[in-house]
Amino acid sequence: xxxxxxxxxxxxxxxFLLLGLGGVVGFLSGMFGVGGxxxxxxxxxxxxxxxxxxxxxxxxxxxxxxxxGALAQYRRGNVDVKMGLILLAGGVVGSVxxxxxxxxxxxxxxxxxxxxxxxxxxxxIIGSMMFIxxxxxxxxxxxAGGKAAATHKxxxxxxxxxxxxxxxxxxxxxxxSIIPPIGVGVLVGLLAAIMGVGGxxxxxxAMIYLLRMPTGVVVGTSLFQIGFVTILTTILxxxxxxxxxxxxxxxxMSSAVIGAQIGARVGxxxxxxxxxxxxxxxxxxxxxxxxxxxxxxxxxxxxxAGGGH
Amino acid sequence: MKRFxxxxxxxxxxxxxxxxxxxxxxxxxxxxxxxxxxxxxxxELAQPTGQGAGDSEGRPVSVRVKKSGIPRKAQxxxxxxxxxxxxxxxKADFAGTRVMLFGALVGSREESKTRPDxxxxxxxxxxxxxxxxxxxxxxxxINSDERIFRAAPGYYALLSSRPLAEIAPADKLQKxxxxxxxxxxxxxxxxEGFKSLEETNExxxxxxxxxxxxxxxxxxxxxxxFTGRYLFRATFDLPAxxxxxxxxxxxxxxxxxxxxGKFSSALEIEKRGFERFVYExxxxxxxxxxxxxxxxxxxxxxxxxxxxxxx
Numbered sequence: 003x004x005x006x007x008x009x010x011x012x013x014x015x016x017x018f019l020l021l022g023l024g025g026v027v028g029f030l031s032g033m034f035g036v037g038g039x040x041x042x043x044x045x046x047x048x049x050x051x052x053x054x055x056x057x058x059x060x061x062x063x064x065x066x067x068x069x070x071g072a073l074a075q076y077r078r079g080n081v082d083v084k085m086g087l088i089l090l091a092g093g094v095v096g097s098v099x100x101x102x103x104x105x106x107x108x109x110x111x112x113x114x115x116x117x118x119x120x121x122x123x124x125x126x127i128i129g130s131m132m133f134i135x136x137x138x139x140x141x142x143x144x145x146a147g148g149k150a151a152a153t154h155k156x157x158x159x160x161x162x163x164x165x166x167x168x169x170x171x172x173x174x175x176x177x178x179s180i181i182p183p184i185g186v187g188v189l190v191g192l193l194a195a196i197m198g199v200g201g202x203x204x205x206x207x208a209m210i211y212l213l214r215m216p217t218g219v220v221v222g223t224s225l226f227q228i229g230f231v232t233i234l235t236t237i238l239x240x241x242x243x244x245x246x247x248x249x250x251x252x253x254x255m256s257s258a259v260i261g262a263q264i265g266a267r268v269g270x271x272x273x274x275x276x277x278x279x280x281x282x283x284x285x286x287x288x289x290x291x292x293x294x295x296x297x298x299x300x301x302x303x304x305x306x307a308g309g310g311h
Numbered sequence: 312m313k314r315f316x317x318x319x320x321x322x323x324x325x326x327x328x329x330x331x332x333x334x335x336x337x338x339x340x341x342x343x344x345x346x347x348x349x350x351x352x353x354x355e356l357a358q359p360t361g362q363g364a365g366d367s368e369g370r371p372v373s374v375r376v377k378k379s380g381i382p383r384k385a386q387x388x389x390x391x392x393x394x395x396x397x398x399x400x401x402k403a404d405f406a407g408t409r410v411m412l413f414g415a416l417v418g419s420r421e422e423s424k425t426r427p428d429x430x431x432x433x434x435x436x437x438x439x440x441x442x443x444x445x446x447x448x449x450x451x452x453i454n455s456d457e458r459i460f461r462a463a464p465g466y467y468a469l470l471s472s473r474p475l476a477e478i479a480p481a482d483k484l485q486k487x488x489x490x491x492x493x494x495x496x497x498x499x500x501x502x503e504g505f506k507s508l509e510e511t512n513e514x515x516x517x518x519x520x521x522x523x524x525x526x527x528x529x530x531x532x533x534x535x536x537f538t539g540r541y542l543f544r545a546t547f548d549l550p551a552x553x554x555x556x557x558x559x560x561x562x563x564x565x566x567x568x569x570x571x572g573k574f575s576s577a578l579e580i581e582k583r584g585f586e587r588f589v590y591e592x593x594x595x596x597x598x599x600x601x602x603x604x605x606x607x608x609x610x611x612x613x614x615x616x617x618x619x620x621x622x
Binding site for chain 1 (some may be wrong): 404
């Protein structure tokens, strides 16, 4: 058992446990185009990393996996750069706001509860939405006799298409208002700062169901935006809170970037609808786990503030 | 277990034991002036960090051999002790360590009397503990009440040569600030925001319970062992999550329920090497640190993308 002492988290953790965590989460991140932070951050807290350090370090680690993932996707031409920049503009605003919000919640002493409630709410809505939608899609595909009936009907309109400030996105074959993508970007930036997540698990479904982007560019474009937002969040956290643990981030990165590459390869070979069922199940599982933690009677009623030691 | 025997720790331990032997030998021999001078030097060598502060009652708490070479109470034994190391360096592979305290009884002929009792208390740096109690609000449990203890040791090890109750009555121990009874009394005095004594009690018990579970508060009734008539040693474990800072190890000498003497020794736990470098850059040059962290991450991402670029 080899342990490593983390200089900022100020605890000693098993090295192989961290490498394993990084690898598994990296694999999922490459496969689904999600940052994986919504799995990693709670796990880091569970092994005793102080929440503030877990959140900030995770943002730093997501930089590595999303850059490597985004590059792989970019080479295949799967990034809509124009859409990515619009999402990023919102992300910058959200990230800066989020850091302020965390500061406020810390002062009231309810940051943990707000984080967990946000997790449960977000994950349950998105998880069940994805689950139902992808099951329906699979059923349709089967009826059509195996040949994928293109999921995006050109004529399908929703409220998004009635908004002003429309812009053409040739790569996504869209002509829509920039208000929804900016809104999605702000939300994702907020989540990056508050929850230590890249926000892919919000952004990917939003791109598919709200913006109606073609599935092919969704993963690459979300990784593009996540990369830049987490860069900003890392620097903000390092300057304001000194909670970025470079040693922890390096360990997670080294295994996560490898996992991400393998994940991207495996993901390319598997059918998209099945992948989404998997992702939906994972999201729901996390949601149940977190929700149970809030509802079940705790063994120990007392705790130290900040989860510290 | 083996770590403290390596390197400087081992050297200090051996040198210290030799010094302790010298001290014992000295008490049994003539009390000539030159011998006394040697002994005085020995004391300084054995405890380079200086004597511990006296206790709050102003009792004679630390042993100092006077110029004349005669201890304060000619007939009462005194105690000298040292630690196997005075600094614990936290490096990348730190996973907790064990420190040995060893010492000797000096100052009187002990053959005819019952063996005295020893209590060793190791205290970590004092810090503020903010605590919450969960309450049910609707279906969910939330941290509702926030209470603060202004000053509690981040580490507390209580070792003794036999169960404390057999050494002295609880009130006497508490008056000397020894043991969890005294610790709790201290907690009650430094609590903040409490509505009743009962509530303070509950939180204080919870604090001790939580820190015991983390291995930061510990007790060992057989933690001090005599290795012969005059020599003793005690070992205590510092877990991996041990707080950094200045520690104090106090040895209390008791006989028949009376405190005969006390000896203090200091221990410092600090970061070293790369760990220290990272910590200092993060706190002194945060913008540089943040940008560097991002560059490292991007480089790692590019490197991985390049390595896996096959398709």
